[in-house]
Amino acid sequence: MQVPQNGEDFASQPWYHGLLSRQKAEALLQQDGDFLVRASRTCGGHPVISCRWRGSALHFEVLRVALRPRPGRPTALYQLEDERFPSLPALIRSYVHGQRPLTQATGAVASSPVMRQGPIPRSFSEDTLLESLSRTELLRARKWSDSQPAGLEHVGWSREGHSDPGASPGSTLALTCMGSDPELLKPPALLGSIADSLSASDGQLHVKTPTKLTRTSSLVLPDASEQPPTYCELVLRVPSAQGTPPGLQCPQPEAPWWEAQEKEKEEEEEEKSFARPQADISFCHPGKSSGLLGPQNRPLEPKVLNTLRGLFLEHHPGSTALHLLLADCQAAGLLGVTQAQRDAMGVDSGLELLTLPHGHRLRSELLERHEVLVLAGALAVLGCTGPLEERTAALRGLVELALALRPGAAGDLPGLAAVMGVLLMPQVSRLEQTWCQLRRSHTEAAVAFEQELKPLMRALDEGAGPCDPGEVALPHVAPAVRLLEGEELPGPPEESCEQLLRTLQGARQMARDAPKFRKAAARRLKGFRPNPDLQEALTTNFLRRLLWGSRGEGAPRDSRLEKFRQVLSVLSLRLEPDC
Numbered sequence: 001m002q003v004p005q006n007g008e009d010f011a012s013q014p015w016y017h018g019l020l021s022r023q024k025a026e027a028l029l030q031q032d033g034d035f036l037v038r039a040s041r042t043c044g045g046h047p048v049i050s051c052r053w054r055g056s057a058l059h060f061e062v063l064r065v066a067l068r069p070r071p072g073r074p075t076a077l078y079q080l081e082d083e084r085f086p087s088l089p090a091l092i093r094s095y096v097h098g099q100r101p102l103t104q105a106t107g108a109v110a111s112s113p114v115m116r117q118g119p120i121p122r123s124f125s126e127d128t129l130l131e132s133l134s135r136t137e138l139l140r141a142r143k144w145s146d147s148q149p150a151g152l153e154h155v156g157w158s159r160e161g162h163s164d165p166g167a168s169p170g171s172t173l174a175l176t177c178m179g180s181d182p183e184l185l186k187p188p189a190l191l192g193s194i195a196d197s198l199s200a201s202d203g204q205l206h207v208k209t210p211t212k213l214t215r216t217s218s219l220v221l222p223d224a225s226e227q228p229p230t231y232c233e234l235v236l237r238v239p240s241a242q243g244t245p246p247g248l249q250c251p252q253p254e255a256p257w258w259e260a261q262e263k264e265k266e267e268e269e270e271e272k273s274f275a276r277p278q279a280d281i282s283f284c285h286p287g288k289s290s291g292l293l294g295p296q297n298r299p300l301e302p303k304v305l306n307t308l309r310g311l312f313l314e315h316h317p318g319s320t321a322l323h324l325l326l327a328d329c330q331a332a333g334l335l336g337v338t339q340a341q342r343d344a345m346g347v348d349s350g351l352e353l354l355t356l357p358h359g360h361r362l363r364s365e366l367l368e369r370h371e372v373l374v375l376a377g378a379l380a381v382l383g384c385t386g387p388l389e390e391r392t393a394a395l396r397g398l399v400e401l402a403l404a405l406r407p408g409a410a411g412d413l414p415g416l417a418a419v420m421g422v423l424l425m426p427q428v429s430r431l432e433q434t435w436c437q438l439r440r441s442h443t444e445a446a447v448a449f450e451q452e453l454k455p456l457m458r459a460l461d462e463g464a465g466p467c468d469p470g471e472v473a474l475p476h477v478a479p480a481v482r483l484l485e486g487e488e489l490p491g492p493p494e495e496s497c498e499q500l501l502r503t504l505q506g507a508r509q510m511a512r513d514a515p516k517f518r519k520a521a522a523r524r525l526k527g528f529r530p531n532p533d534l535q536e537a538l539t540t541n542f543l544r545r546l547l548w549g550s551r552g553e554g555a556p557r558d559s560r561l562e563k564f565r566q567v568l569s570v571l572s573l574r575l576e577p578d579c
């Protein structure tokens with residue numbers, strides 16, 4: 001698989017419109033089959049395919065899978081559902097020329113590209129969307145260079161292929177010296193003077209650096225007050241068309257908080273003194289303002305529901321699974337735990353806290369989170385009052401999300417339990433017409449649900465399912481939480497006794513393996529950039545306010561849950577009345 005050439009650069013394709021809002025994109029789509037590719041600000045600049053199908057404008061986020069940089073291979077793969085492509089143009093060609101549905105759930109076919117008028121402003125198309133490719137090439141060039149004079153041929157790296165239209169032809173990136181060169185301990189000098197200092201007495205040295213490279217040094221040395229510089233402290237600075245002030249560096253992308261926290265955790269000393277727990281810790285943050293809900297909202301506001309529907313349609317099941325994994329890891333206290341919280345609860349993570357007596361509040365929050373996720377998912381199905389195919393597509397989307405959450409994939413077992421709770425809910429499972437349509441139209445999803453997901457969920461509930469940190473990022477905590485909160489186990493006494501022992505043993509092992517689960521979750525989320533709106537929509541506080549409103553969320557939990565189940569029962573009977 002070769003690295004895409006300039007012809008594969010999607011920013012140069014006529015169907016790519018750069019940064020474009022959803023409303024402007026929908027205005028350009030006139031007939032069924034019209035499509036364009038745009039950059040969505042709400043998706044962090046990721047490409048989104050906007051297509052009109054059956055009179056409605058649909059938006060599909062293209063999942064970008066980053067790869068380890070290797071010579072002769074692409075730095076990322078692109079996919080909509082299962083098949084991956086080495087470039088975005090290759091993906092578009094496959095779906096357009098083959099007249100394949102963009103997603104099986106919608107059946108939308110892109111056939112007529114909407115050509116853009118005029119060039120794309122560079123400020124977004126290249127600097128934002130193609131930034132990751134440029135950074136990878138910079139790092140690769142630095143990695144291939146060595147400290148021997150013969151390696152100087154790898155030092156220079158021309159940016160002529162990526163230069164601004166107004167930039168001078170001589171805009172070049174170069175390393176002026178290597179890690180073993182004593183010049184590192186001196187102030188930066190011009191490339192010309194450094195090139196002159198390289199005499200030809202060494203047979204390995206190449207000819208003098210061309211005169212077009214005599215620009216300011218691309219090395220930024222640390223302050224004198226810091227430690228002596230080393231090779232790893234070299235900072236690449238890319239000259240722009242307007243020039244870069246000498247004291248400024250190109251900003252590097254900040255690591256997500258969960259990656260930064262994992263690094264901090266690894267750097268902590270292993271020897272710690274025991275501190276008696278002082279508080280019952282909560283990992284929910286109710287004081288945070290919402291970007292989707294106002295300060296005072298009513299239950300199930302139609303505008304917010306439509307926004308959420310568009311968000312979930314834009315994201316691939318794999319992307320949604322990672323968003324849910326991140327939210328579940330925060331709610332369970334696996335990621336994002338501060339040092340103050342660790343000191344207060346006496347352990348390092350919520351997986352350990354929920355097994356302790358003072359973990360009652362966390363156990364209650366996890367039980368409520370499971371319930372609100374199930375109710376919100378059931379509402380997504382039962383709220384489809386349109387044609388039968390609409391409910392069928394919602395069921396298929398839930399099955400695909402469950403497959404993306406299972407062990408070996410995202411490995412988010414609490415999220416998997418919530419999605420399976422939706423599909424097995426009596427108000428949903430009684431929809432015979434919808435399930436029959438799913439078996440006819442999406443046989444593969446129906447078979448996966450019956451033969452893979454249902455047995456897996458049964459084994460997890462009985463404490464016999466997979467729980468290895470290599471396959472699982474966040475274990476199935478619901479059985480242990482219910483048991484520790486005093487709920488009785490179902491089944492005959494003989495079986496429930498065995499299940500009790502398995503559940504308790506699983507809880508002990510889960511607490512011991514908490515550091516391994518944290519590392520497994522951090523590995524799966526490495527390089528992941530969540531959509532802020534979708535991430536908020538999966539938090540417990542948001543879902544609680546969405547379902548019951550800002551005033552109703554304060555009612556007793558059992559009363560709220562029971563009333564909402566009654567509402568779902570009414571919706572289910574309206575969709576498919578009893579014969």
